Amino acid sequence: MGGRCSSSPDTLRIYSRDYWPLALLKEVKGEELPLPIAVAWPESLEEVVKLVKLCNEYRVPFVPYAGGSGVIGATICERCLVIDVKRMNKVIHLSEEDSYVLVESGIMLRKLEEFLNGRGFTLRHFPQSYPEAAIGGLIATKSVGQYSTKYGGIEDLLIDLEAVAPDGGVIPLRRNIVPRASTGPEIKSLLLGSEGQLGIITKAALKVFKIPPFDYKNSFAFKSFEDALMAVKEIVQSGLTPAVARVYDEDDSSVRFGDGRDLLILILEEYSKPLLEAKVSEIGRIISRYGGREAGEDYVEKWLEKRFDVISELKKLVVPMGLWFETIETAATWSNLIKIHSKFKEIKKVRGVYAVLAHASHFYEVGACLYFTLTYEADEKVYWDIWREAMRVVLENGGTISHHHGIGLLRREWIFSEIGPSLDYLRRIKSALDPRKLSNPGKFLG
């Protein structure tokens, strides 16, 4: 490994947190965060295998790391060896003919997207963490991007992966890259959302798309949040799937666009102009039927401009006021969205909470994701009061505790309420694959 290992205090401090707002708050307040014991930067599969085998030999827990852009504290791992795959960042193979790319897991999403764009392709995966996330972390978190309504979540882009199991063995790529196979249960599906607890993802084969040459952008104002949602429901269920649809409630619209109406931001992307035109006209009809009125392209441009930078924008606004921020996402079927939205908004009444903004931003045939942005007194007790109330509201009203941020240290307390005894079976699987409990211990798999 040469000098590609460090345990300097500065390095350990950098790796002591991800973007979990509570960890950031503690850092700002000067509180100590638990530190790893060292950081290693392997450059190949073989080096990852060697590190993991050493960890097994000496019973050293380890945690995989790449972009560090998670928001749930999943990479916080006291006295662990951080195995940062950031230097494993090669594009191994782009097949333009077959529309897929094989990469090392440490490649930054932005770098990969730029590489693809230079060749006329795109991954079309744009989470808010786009500037800082790496591919391995996106898979381990089960990420979705802002264009997911059309292009799917990371699970829909992922064709195959390679990983180093917790015991140092290799879970290899399938012999051939194929579009689909029925060859037994997919062990690789377990790596999706594994958050470092089932080994280290080292390679990924992902679908890519030709950059769509035609698009349409517009925004619409509705009389209510519900009307806007029902319009999008009909749009999606009619196969008119937009690339981006975002429905902001009045509070969220006010803060982001200075327009206190329920706004729908819409982007369509197609490969043929007549198809785009047909969709735009059908969508226009549906939106009118639900009382939507055109509000212009400016809001879309404004969103496009700031879409990866919401947190720092927020921080600029709230931190000087002694406030702090959090984002909480859930998903539910259509019939539960309005109920969750209105009950969740009542969290405004929790002592210390300043604002609760909401939008819906990833749509499916059966429902959507609701995404809440909260500001509150910069205080840990207020923080956990909010979370307890939020998780109660989503669980009791048809939601999931997480649509795409994951569990990490943050949501450990609530996962059993959602998946029940499935958790026990997952823990048995964890024990079978990681008998020494070394791969990111202390999280929800134990």
Add this chain to the structure above:
Amino acid sequence: MGGRCSSSPDTLRIYSRDYWPLALLKEVKGEELPLPIAVAWPESLEEVVKLVKLCNEYRVPFVPYAGGSGVIGATICERCLVIDVKRMNKVIHLSEEDSYVLVESGIMLRKLEEFLNGRGFTLRHFPQSYPEAAIGGLIATKSVGQYSTKYGGIEDLLIDLEAVAPDGGVIPLRRNIVPRASTGPEIKSLLLGSEGQLGIITKAALKVFKIPPFDYKNSFAFKSFEDALMAVKEIVQSGLTPAVARVYDEDDSSVRFGDGRDLLILILEEYSKPLLEAKVSEIGRIISRYGGREAGEDYVEKWLEKRFDVISELKKLVVPMGLWFETIETAATWSNLIKIHSKFKEIKKVRGVYAVLAHASHFYEVGACLYFTLTYEADEKVYWDIWREAMRVVLENGGTISHHHGIGLLRREWIFSEIGPSLDYLRRIKSALDPRKLSNPGKFLG
């Protein structure tokens, strides 16, 4: 369980095979097939739990069963208790508002589809086994249907499931039915393709669609199989996704349609007429560019008429001649399809082989499924000669050993060549969940 259990010789014989052509051949030749020890027909989750716990107590292996329409011998399980969930066949809940249905796993696909059709909905899942398959089996096999290009495989329809683990514990539904969640690895993804080796699926929540009111059917003749495939590639990659696309090579076209050209069968389905028209016109342009010529709707109607009955049609033709039949499916990325097609066709030269027909029938952005139908001398040695050669051809030329039929007893020998050491990790998972090796033993998980 009352009288809902039997070990009569007639019953055992019925449950001694699925639709694996080799098992059918043995039966026809009067050879003995391995028999189960008994068959039980539970009517509830509780009864399945009780049966599986009894099996654990008395160390009796068991195998889940429903439609019995598999083609790989996955349900053949000597001296096992067959747990047939066919009487667990209720539609528990259809949410018209949220477009999903919750069913017991023993419901027949055809019954479910008819139930949904009566309410304006459809599952749009039409495997060839449609008349006889049950939902649980389709999940355990990782099925795809003829409309998969637009609506996806069973994995894309599946929202959630309930199962009885091999130890008799329950893997429950998620607390709420949600469109997506990032709450750790999905243990349920392991049940997809599990072929009875990881427990018994008892319930499933599945997406449903409103019946699309507009469709377009046509067929086209091409100068070559490759031209037809490349046309479909461009159609799919341009987001013009048809519901059905089937490309038949000359031999397959001759037998099925009496037309010796490379034929493309196309069905589009949409919810709006202008959208359908826009797609049809774009698709027409692409097809012309690849030299395709309209061949009329009759071929589509002919296919629609016989699409669930190909095997019995074949049997009528081949059995009287002392021949037998087999179907072998693979999938590959676009650049490998032609190579696999031409090398696979050389299996005609294997001694005893009479015909090798081929079509491509499930399309993805990155590639497609190739489906081969073979006739050959009704002899077991010829049968295995074909399979050895077929698996060599697909593995060496970029394919998978199975696109949607699965492994069963048939493909055990080749799974390691495709997934390598992933198989060892899957076996560890199997041991963790089924320490007594009771859930469909003797298959690829051991």
